[in-house]
Each structure stands twice: as C-alpha cells, then as structure tokens.
Amino acid sequence: MTAFWEFIDRYSSISEESQKAWSALLKTSEIAKGTHFLEQGAIPKDISYVVKGLLSYYYLNEKGEKIIKRFFPENSLVASTSALLKQEPGSFSIEALEDTEVISYTFSDFRKLITQYNDIANFYISYLERHWVIEKEFAEITLKSATAKQRYLELEKDHPELISRLKLHQIASYLAVTPTQLSRIRAEL
Numbered sequence: 001m002t003a004f005w006e007f008i009d010r011y012s013s014i015s016e017e018s019q020k021a022w023s024a025l026l027k028t029s030e031i032a033k034g035t036h037f038l039e040q041g042a043i044p045k046d047i048s049y050v051v052k053g054l055l056s057y058y059y060l061n062e063k064g065e066k067i068i069k070r071f072f073p074e075n076s077l078v079a080s081t082s083a084l085l086k087q088e089p090g091s092f093s094i095e096a097l098e099d100t101e102v103i104s105y106t107f108s109d110f111r112k113l114i115t116q117y118n119d120i121a122n123f124y125i126s127y128l129e130r131h132w133v134i135e136k137e138f139a140e141i142t143l144k145s146a147t148a149k150q151r152y153l154e155l156e157k158d159h160p161e162l163i164s165r166l167k168l169h170q171i172a173s174y175l176a177v178t179p180t181q182l183s184r185i186r187a188e189l
Contacts, residue, residue, distance in 0.1 A: 001026070004049050004103050007075050011130070012123035021113055022120060025105040031055075031096040038080055038094040043087055046104040047079040053100025054165055058173070059092050068174040071097075071162055079107070081132065097170070148177045149185045 004026075008014055014022070028051075031037050037055060038044055055072040057080075069092065072078040083090030084107050114121045146154070152175055156163055163171070172182040 001103070003051060003075065007049060007077075008123055011126040012119055014119050014123065015117075018113070018117040018119050021117065022105070022110075025109050025113070027104050029102055029104060031100045031102065033096050033099050035096050036093055037078070037096060037100075037102075038090065038092070040091060040093040041089045043089055044080045044084045045106055045108070047077055047084070047107055047110065048102035048104040050074050050076045050078060051101040051103055053096060053102075054098045054162075055100060056095050056097050056170065057092050058095070066173055067176070068170060071159070071166070071174065073159070073162060073165075077127070078102070098165070148175055148181060149188070151175050152182070152185050153189075 001023075005014070005019065031053070037048070040059060050072050052074055054074075055076075055078055056068050057070040057072065057078070058066050058068045061067050072094075078094060080090035080092050080094065083092075110120075114124055152171070155171070155175070166174075168182060169179050172179045175182065177185070
C-alpha cells in the first residue's frame with residue numbers, strides 16, 4: 001500500500017484524514033496472466049493502481065486484429081476512462097499480460113471524496129492534466145507525425161523496461177506496424 005500513497009503524492013500531497021477516507025475504498029486483487037480486467041462493451045466501475053504486473057489496453061479493429069493503445073506497468077492507474085466518466089459500454093478491453101496485482105477503488109465513491117476533500121480533488125486535477133491533456137496531446141502528435149522507427153525509439157527511451165517484457169507482436173500492435181516491419185526496424189538499430 002505504501003507504493004500507492006507514494007504514487008499519489010507525486011501529484012498532490014494528501015492529508016491523513018483524506019488518506020483514511022480514501023483507504024476505506026481500496027481493495028486489493030489479483031488478475032491472472034491472459035485474463036481480462038475489463039472486456040470491451042462492459043461498463044467500467046473501478047480505477048485500479050498496478051502494484052505488480054503488466055496490462056494492455058486494446059480494441060479490435062474491423063478485421064478482428066488487436067490494436068494496443070497503451071500498456072499499464074507497475075505504478076500506473078488503469079481504467080477505461082471515457083467509458084468510466086460517461087458510464088457507458090467501453091470500446092476497449094484491458095488484459096493482463098503478466099500475473100498482476102492491483103489496488104482498486106470504485107469511481108463513483110471516489111467522486112464523492114473529491115467533493116469532500118480538496119487535496120483529493122487536487123490530486124485528481126493534477127493527474128488528469130498530466131496524463132489526459134499534456135501526455136495525450138503529445139502522443140497524438142507523435143502518432144500522426146513520427147515514423148514507426150521514431151515511435152519504437154521513443155518507446156525504448158521512455159519505457160525501456162517494457163521492451164524485454166513484451167512479445168514482438170504486442171510491440172508491433174502498439175506501434176501500428178506488422179511484426180515483420182518491427183523486426184526490420186530493430187535490425188536497423
């Protein structure tokens with residue numbers, strides 16, 4: 001649980017009173033490798049912090065191919081965010097790529113805490129600004145303008161620990177290339 005609070009403190013300092021209220025919502029669970037944390041079409045209820053393991057966030061294209069949008073390693077918050085906010089069926093699935101341990105809390109209960117505790121609200125705002133405005137904007141620009149080789153090098157630079165944990169086809173799906181194209185890119189480096 002210590003890692004969770006250290007993660008939260010990176011965004012905003014939380015008082016003991018707020019931490020106690022938030023702790024009452026927290027549940028620990030395990031997700032076996034290959035198991036879905038969330039299925040496409042389900043209405044999500046929870047946000048989870050990855051204590052240990054690795055999850056992928058993906059959708060199936062019109063050909064039924066898995067398109068990975070994002071990976072969630074340790075020290076990440078994972079959710080199908082827009083579906084969670086709208087409380088409607090999600091377009092994405094979340095799957096455990098490794099045996100994974102998470103700490104989860106129900107979003108509707110968390111929203112109540114936001115109205116009661118300013119420091120929790122400050123955490124929420126800071127987290128959303130960093131990940132859903134700043135990082136998302138940069139990722140969208142990179143996806144449109146960078147070559148596959150540049151995207152691979154960026155992944156290698158930003159998340160070197162993931163390269164050895166992922167299979168070739170998973171990295172290729174994330175980069176929007178075929179495994180053969182990815183093999184060529186890696187051979188050039």
